[in-house]
Amino acid sequence: MKKRAFVQLLGAAAWTGPVALAQAQEPWPGRPIKVIVPVTAGGTADVLAREFGRRLGERLGQPVVVENRPGANGIPATLAVARAPADGYTLLLTLTQHIQNPVQFKDAGYDPIADFTPLCRIGAAATVLAARASLKVDSATELAQFAPGKGLTFGTTALGPQVILEVFNQSAKLEMLNVPYKGEAPALTDLLGGQIDMALLTVATARAHIQRGTLKGLAVIAPKRASSLPHVATFLEQGFKEVNWTGGWYAFMAPAKLPPAIAARLVQELRVIGEDAAMRKLFDELNITVNWMDGPEFQPVMKRDMELWRSLVQRSGVVIER
Structure with missing residues (x-):
């Protein structure tokens, strides 16, 4: 009798198991x-x-x-x-x-x-090489002529920007030094304060300062010029094919x-x-x-x-x- 009851219980579990599972699987999305x-x-x-x-x-x-x-x-x-x-x-x-x-x-x-x-x-997102306003260059082309031997510094906010600017640094033989930051905010603060000479920033972060003249836009990394900074040429336009990471x-x-x-x-x-x-x-x-x-x-x-x-x-x- 006990054996029969146990078999019946197993049969009931096997029959109701998929139903219970289906009920447990809520329709998506059922929560945040x-x-x-x-x-x-x-x-x-x-x-x-x-x-x-x-x-x-x-x-x-x-x-x-x-x-x-x-x-x-x-x-x-x-x-x-x-x-x-x-x-x-x-x-x-x-x-x-x-x-x-x-x-x-x-x-x-x-x-x-x-x-x-x-x-x-x-x-x-388009990025721009932004320089302090007092730096005596207005483009990446002028920077390539001015930088060698000056010990200029560039800020980077992640390893990606560091790699891109090091390609520019090495290929143009600029002899610049990298200063790493944990984010755009501290890099922007130091750039505006003159603690570094330039930084690679998103256009959204730098554009207001470039438009006001408190920073200079030297070159944009993008397939085309940024609509909010139409006067800033891309690296590719300025002849730096090595920096054309799009x-x-x-x-x-x-x-x-x-x-x-x-x-x-x-x-x-x-x-x-x-x-x-x-x-x-x-x-x-x-x-x-x-x-x-x-x-x-x-x-x-x-x-x-x-x-x-x-x-x-x-x-x-x-x-x-x-």
């Missing part, structure tokens, strides 16, 4: 979504995450919370997403450093391709093995948000050159960008250990 950003609040990436997050929350009917986790070139934030459940509730708004870190460090702790589901590439981007990622249905929904919703006229206006205000790609198309481009960056790092002479 978190977007992790690897930079401090207030920067371009943070602004993008918050505006996309607000609109995504409205479309999905669930709050989207932005969490800033700056530091260590974005590696801790990236690892947090790579290790999160692939359930659509943890996303990453990342920068080009996502594919730069595995090239620059011996062990970044993550694989930028295998550990993530790419959702979309948004675009690239592979920068902002992008949304999710953990690897995200369910296809959730991935497809996120790709679709992000694309609709990105095509909105108000968002396009924001992109212009942030001096972002939109080069949108849905996730499936973006993945092979990420692999290409990694190899291009590897070549730049080798040419820069920057030695990085971790």
Whole structure:
């Protein structure tokens, strides 16, 4: 009798198990979504995450919370997403450093391709080589003639800008010295105060100072001139082909093995948000050159960008250990 009851109990469990599991699996999204950003609040990436997050929350009917986790070139934030459940509730708004870190460090702790589901590439923010107003040059061309033997200094806010400026420094034989900073704010403060001679900054950060004349714009790194700084020529226009890195981007990622249905929904919703006229206006205000790609198309481009960056790092002479 006891054996029969036990068998019946097992049969009931086997019958009700899938039903209970189906009930436990809530329809997505059934709770708030978190977007992790690897930079401090207030920067371009943070602004993008918050505006996309607000609109995504409205479309999905669930709050989207932005969490800033700056530091260590974005590696801790990236690892947090790579290790999160692939359930659509943890996303990453990342920068080009996502594919730069595995090239620059011996062990970044993550694989930028295998550990993530790419959702979309948004675009690239133009950067400008900004100099103190008292520096006696007005362009990268004049800097190349003036700098050798002067012991000039340039500030960089991450390893990516350092690599780019070292390529310029080495190829033009400028003999300049790098001064690393933890972010754009302290670099900008020292630049305005004259503690350093120049710095590579996003156009959104430097443009007001350049427009007022408290800084000088020497060259822009972008496929074309920044609309808010039309008088500042690109490095390429000035003949510096080695500094023509236009592979920068902002992008949304999710953990690897995200369910296809959730991935497809996120790709679709992000694309609709990105095509909105108000968002396009924001992109212009942030001096972002939109080069949108849905996730499936973006993945092979990420692999290409990694190899291009590897070549730049080798040419820069920057030695990085971790």
